[in-house]
Amino acid sequence: MNSGSSVLLRLQMGAIAFVLLALPAIAQTGGIPGVIAPGETPQLVQENFTFLEGPVGTADGGLIFSDIRVNKTYLLDSAGRISEIAENTNGSNGLALAKQGELVRAEGDGRRISRVNRNGTVVTLTDNYRGMPLLAPNDLILDAKGGIYFTDPGPRPVVPRRPTYVFYLPPGAKQPVAEDTTIARPNGLVLTMDGRTLIVDDTIGPNVFAFDIDPSGTLKNKRVFAQLRDVPAGQESGADGMAIDRQDRIYVTTVSGVQVFDKQGRYLGTIKAGRQAANAAFSGSDKSVLYLTAREGLYRINTMTQGPERLGK
Numbered sequence: 001m002n003s004g005s006s007v008l009l010r011l012q013m014g015a016i017a018f019v020l021l022a023l024p025a026i027a028q029t030g031g032i033p034g035v036i037a038p039g040e041t042p043q044l045v046q047e048n049f050t051f052l053e054g055p056v057g058t059a060d061g062g063l064i065f066s067d068i069r070v071n072k073t074y075l076l077d078s079a080g081r082i083s084e085i086a087e088n089t090n091g092s093n094g095l096a097l098a099k100q101g102e103l104v105r106a107e108g109d110g111r112r113i114s115r116v117n118r119n120g121t122v123v124t125l126t127d128n129y130r131g132m133p134l135l136a137p138n139d140l141i142l143d144a145k146g147g148i149y150f151t152d153p154g155p156r157p158v159v160p161r162r163p164t165y166v167f168y169l170p171p172g173a174k175q176p177v178a179e180d181t182t183i184a185r186p187n188g189l190v191l192t193m194d195g196r197t198l199i200v201d202d203t204i205g206p207n208v209f210a211f212d213i214d215p216s217g218t219l220k221n222k223r224v225f226a227q228l229r230d231v232p233a234g235q236e237s238g239a240d241g242m243a244i245d246r247q248d249r250i251y252v253t254t255v256s257g258v259q260v261f262d263k264q265g266r267y268l269g270t271i272k273a274g275r276q277a278a279n280a281a282f283s284g285s286d287k288s289v290l291y292l293t294a295r296e297g298l299y300r301i302n303t304m305t306q307g308p309e310r311l312g313k
Contacts, residue, residue, distance in 0.1 A: 032260055032269035035249065035305055042273040042292055042299040046082055052293035053241065054095040054105070054139070056312045057283030063291050064103065065298065066092050071109075076298070078285070086116070094139030094241070094279075097312040098146065106137035106150055113137055113150055113169065126169050126176050135165075139188050139241060139279075141313055144195050146171040147217050149179075151186040151200065158185065158204070166200055168217050179219040183209060188242035188279070190250065190313060192263075199225055201239035201252055206231050208239065208252060208261070226265035230256040241279025243290065243313060245305040251290070253277040258292065273299045282307020 031038035054066035063076040066089065073086035073095070086092075090110030098104055103116040104125070111134045112127035125148070127134055135154035142148055148169040154162055166186050167176035180186070185203040192199070198211045198219060210225035231237045231254070238255030245251075248263035257270040258277055275294040282290055287307035292299040307313075 032271070034247070035245075035260055035268065035303055036271060036301065037304055040302055042271065042301040044274060045076070045080075045291075045298040045300050047297040049296050049298070051278070051295060052298060053093050053278050055241075055279055055281035055283075055291050055293050056095045056097055057281050057287065057291075057307060058097070059101070059311060061283055061285040061287075063281065063283045064095055064097075065291075065293050066095060066105075068093050068108065073103075073105075076291075082298075090114075091136075093137070094141075094150070096140055096142045096148070098142060099311065104140065104142065104148065106140045108136040108138060108155070111136060113140065113148060126174055129165070129167070129176055129178065135162075138186075141189055141191055143191060143213075143217065144310075145217070148176075149189055149191075149198055150176070151189055153185045153187060153203065166198075166211075166219070168219070170217055177218070180211070180222065182222075187240050188252065190242045190244045192244065192248050193246065193308060199242065199244075199250055201228075201242060202237065203239050204236045206237050206239075208250070208265070210265075224265075226250070226252075226261045226267070228252065228254055228256075228259055229267055230270070232256075238276070240277075241281075241293070243280040243282055243307065245282065245303075245307055246309070247305060249305065251280050253280055253292070258290075271301065273297075273301075275299075281313055 050069040061078045071089045075085045091108035092105040094106040096104045113125045115123045138151045140150035152165040166180040169176040187203045189200045201208045206228040207224045208226040211219035212221040228237045240253045243251040250261045252259045257272040260268040273294045277292040277294040279293045
């Protein structure tokens with residue numbers, strides 16, 4: 001092979017490599033098969049909030065969400081109207097709905113898991129672990145029995161060697177069980193459709209973890225479920241809230257967008273909003289709208305899939 005042919009071959013190989021590297025971005029702008037139709041993008045619902053978090057869909061297709069820095073909770077009703085439904089929420093972040101429609105919340109500033117009854121009274125479900133106050137509960141999800149899995153990574157800034165927790169509060173219990181203390185900064189979590197696996201992400205690192213759940217609610221067999229993509233060198237992944245659809249696809253909000261993975265943990269694509277999303281939840285009349293709480297704005301995007309049939313996330 002002469003030198004001219006060698007140079008041409010190297011140029012061709014470089015062009016092929018460039019195209020292969022570009023494919024994920026092309027796939028994202030062209031939609032995500034089975035998830036987002038080509039050309040579909042997040043649309044702003046309303047802005048001028050402070051820092052939105054904790055979205056959870058309601059039974060009638062509405063959405064409840066937190067504005068954590070001003071201690072307020074809002075309702076987007078099924079007609080598209082947004083109204084304030086609670087104030088002085090002690091930094092409530094993650095939200096869930098109990099079987100009778102009570103709102104369960106992770107209070108970061110209140111350092112507790114609380115329940116808002118239908119008459120508006122607030123009840124502390126748990127506020128300590130072995131007599132020590134909780135650090136700053138972040139996100140939570142209820143299982144079919146009424147038990148609560150929640151993350152307690154502590155407040156920012158991160159303190160070296162300060163413990164972090166994934167807890168389980170069994171139904172009717174006052175004391176949570178520390179199920180995991182090894183994730184650097186556990187944050188978002190979601191249950192698979194069959195309720196047998198808990199998925200938890202890590203705000204600092206690129207790994208998303210899975211745990212098997214035994215009949216008592218205990219977590220076991222921790223493993224890496226997926227690895228996040230496109231995390232800038234030297235930065236945290238920013239992995240935060242999560243959502244799940246009826247095909248067990250997992251949606252993880254990160255510094256680079258909402259990354260979507262199939263039930264085996266294979267990367268499918270990334271959804272990007274106008275701002276970095278902190279959390280996500282399905283709702284709408286048929287649970288085919290994915291809502292994104294993204295800093296000062298609430299966004300929505302129509303999907304080709306549906307969220308869980310169960311109440312909440």
